[in-house]
Amino acid sequence: MQFSLAFIAEIESAIQNHQFELIQNKISQINDADIAKLLSNLSLNEQLTLIEYLPNAAYIFEFLSIEQQLQIAEHLNTPLLVKILSEMHSDDRTDLFKQLNYKLQQQVSQYLSPEIQQDILQLAKYPEESAGAIMSSDYVALPPNLNMVEAIEQIRTQAKERETLYLIYVIDQDKKLLGVVSLRQIILAEPQQKIVEIMSRDLIVGYSDEDQESIAEKLSYYDFIALPIVDENNQLLGIVTYDDAMDIAKEEATEDFLKSSAMSSGHVSIKSAPILYLYQKRVFWLVILVFGSLLSGFGIAHFEDIISANIVLVFFLPLLVGSGGNAGSQSATLMVRALAIGDVELKDWLYLIGRESLVGLCLGGTMALAVSVLGYFRGDAMVALVLAISMMGIVLLGCLIGMSLPFILNRLKLDPASASAPLVTSICDATGVIVYLCIASLLL
Amino acid sequence: MQFSLAFIAEIESAIQNHQFELIQNKISQINDADIAKLLSNLSLNEQLTLIEYLPNAAYIFEFLSIEQQLQIAEHLNTPLLVKILSEMHSDDRTDLFKQLNYKLQQQVSQYLSPEIQQDILQLAKYPEESAGAIMSSDYVALPPNLNMVEAIEQIRTQAKERETLYLIYVIDQDKKLLGVVSLRQIILAEPQQKIVEIMSRDLIVGYSDEDQESIAEKLSYYDFIALPIVDENNQLLGIVTYDDAMDIAKEEATEDFLKSSAMSSGHVSIKSAPILYLYQKRVFWLVILVFGSLLSGFGIAHFEDIISANIVLVFFLPLLVGSGGNAGSQSATLMVRALAIGDVELKDWLYLIGRESLVGLCLGGTMALAVSVLGYFRGDAMVALVLAISMMGIVLLGCLIGMSLPFILNRLKLDPASASAPLVTSICDATGVIVYLCIASLLL
Secondary structure (H helix, E strand, O other), rough: OOOOOOHHHHHHHHHHHHHHHHHHHHHHOOHHHHHHHHOOOHHHHHHHHHHHHHHHHHHHHHHOOOHHHHHHHHHOOOHHEEEEEEEEHHHHHHHHHHOHHHHHHHHHOOOOOOHHHHHHHHHHOOOEEEHHOEEEOOOOEEEOOOOOHHHHHHHHHOOOOOOOOOOOEEEOOOOOOEEEEEEEHHHHHOOOOHHHHHEEEEOEOOOOOOOHHHHHHHHHHOOOEEEEOOOOOEEEEEEEHHHHHHHHHHHHHHHHHHHOOOOOOOOOOOOOOOHHHHHHHHHHHHHHHHHHHHHHHHHHHHHHHHHHHHOOOHHHHHHHHHHHHHHHHHHHHHHHHHOOOOOOOOOHHOOOOHHHHHHHHHHHHHHHHHHHHHHHHHHHHHHHHHHHHHHHHHHHHHHHHHHHHHHHHOOOOOOOOOOOOHHHHHHHHHHHHHHHHHHHHHHH | OOOHHHHHHHHHHHHHOOOOHHHHHHHHOHHHHHHHHHHHHOOOOOOOOHHHHHHHHHHOOOOOOOOHHHHHHHHHHHHHHHHHHHHHOOHHHHHHHHHHHHHHHHHHHOOOOOOHHHHHHHHHHHOOEEHHHOOOOOOOOOOOEEHHHHHHHHHHHHOOOOOOOOOEEOOOOOOOOEEEEEEEHHHOOOOOOOOHHHOEEOOEEEEEEEEHHHHHHHHHHHOOEEEOOOOOOOOEEEEEEEHHHHHHHHHHHHHHHHHHHHOOOOOOOOOOHHHHHHHHHHHHHHHHHHHHHHHHHHHHHHOOOHHHHOOHHHHHHHHHHHHHHHHEEEEEEEHHHHHHHHOOOOHHHHHHHHHHHHHHHHHHHHHHHHHHHHHHHHHHHHHHHHHHHHHHHHHHHHHHHHHHHHHHHOOOOOOOOOHHHHHHHHHHHHHHHHHHHHHHHHHO
């Protein structure tokens, strides 16, 4: 939903004139996610005033970015902040609380209920990007021996603030997970059936120390609304819901994108991140790659004589070297993506190398043809031959290097997404220089 | 879930010996998604035998890739294929039906019920990648005047084969969408309340001709389980569910990845795609980029004299030119990603250019320092100066080009993801050559 400037102006004037009934009328039929968007269009002071009058400020809060949440939290009066924190879902609450400054944490803590304090402590102890760090403790859990009428009664009492009522976890008195039952199954079952009769025991679970990416994969593979998170004793600790999985998938795709362009991973907004932070994220790989390009430089230095004698070779240098790098980075991207989505495994390596050689030969052949025509017109038949052979070899080598490097990184337990493409480009560049100038010295 | 080889062997021997009770015992507690994975481990003949005995073959089918579905469908006996098609959810059914060969379509059609035939015709008419093409007609819809007891009764009767019971759409007699109510709200309401009293009228909808990416964005932004799809008259046509959104997001991220490495979009599996198909996907941009590198070549040709006189310049050529390309492709990647996730808009351009200039100056400064040390040792103080100034200029220009190109492509209504990074690299390369050799001719 896009708000018109006129609508925003109306809201702003209503806030300034304290016409809160008018505001309530205007926004009562607007979705929480859209109210969050509306808030982002207001000044901080207007935000603070408006939030006081929003009945479900806690849920709207969850749709704001963590930076916006923090900014507002630091300026809210303590009682309101405590109320909002108490009503937020446990995963979002913990994320916000962890980011508050120490003083504010102390100030707020004393007013939070002991259960909530306990919950924050519990959830905050898990490492970043683990299932524990993203899970919520707001699930519905029931004992196995209830019948459907009792189950629905229980669900109704537990419902408030629960992330989802649609998957219900069946636990014993030690909180051990016995099974799962969906609200769909409950609605469709006979009133006197017991949970234990209809629940599914085929439990797909996540572990609290499991990586968030693997959790998102499971949710997406099984099309679940929520995944239960357990500890090593199968005790239920929390749930991760489908909307978290979508956020994680987006985050991870962004990270992989950044890595593919030689940037360190982590959350980067080019609009709001500090200049120095952007600098730090980018400088490391740029400098590494400088040393990569030095390899090409040394290759060139070694062949300075042949270059001085045939200066026309320099004309084609960027073209040949670039083509190897381009073909190689295509292969690397295909490979990284295939490894990421589980399309290929280490054991496929030899088979893929065979296929890639064929693709590389076809690509190299096409490019060799193109470049030899150019070479003939700018130089002579011999130059054309040197270029054609070099191009063929460079593209083929580029493809094979591009395909193998992600495999090797994966084998070494390194993240293949990390700078594969730029690393491949530098290696292909240096290889290209050497192949080109070797062939030139042999033939010219 | 990973199946052990022993387990697969047991299933295979049970299939060969027609011990179907044994199989049923073994797999009765396995999730449909995992049974689909198990199927993929069997030979086609084993798959065909097993499928006859799976009570919910239709749902298992939906977890197979479309290629696997097709292969099995072409070898199943017609009555079983008709049964499976009839029981599949309407979106998956339509996808499979569209891919069957004409003869099989005719053969199967005559046994499908008229409603299902109608449904396939309806859904099949929407263009690829539109909301219409991915939506399902298996939603629960109710009139507004029912009370909660009647509503639950209705939901129970409609439940079979519905994609979700958790969001229920409220429609009038013309199928116009009036509101939406969640099963959660129904469970929590008083039995005598009417749907019209509790339903939400703040309708977030998708349109049948809307792009699937935009539908996935809406689902993910609002954290909905399903999004209703309507026509221009607000008539309800179908729903798209959260699991479809996850699949779309994955597909689109893969496409963007491929484009970022100069490959044409579309589904590419490096493991199973035909060699020629892979070749076609890759060759177009490689050849385009050859002509891009020619620009660099012409730059070099123009300055052949200064190169012949100072052959040491060639040593640093890959380094300087490569750094501009690397910095530029970082900027382009950041920008493409930010545009894709909606973090920046066209109006932010000037502000971002300002920020990027600062980042570029910092990066360029660092790299200039590094390269001037190298230049001093390999050449002299003057070479060091040429290198430092060139590096500064090349990196800064690279950043600005990298940031602007996606904006310009976006402005021209072209997809900024498409080959931004490689295009940026070639433009930066050529710019780099010219800057470097111009500065060298001025100073040396």
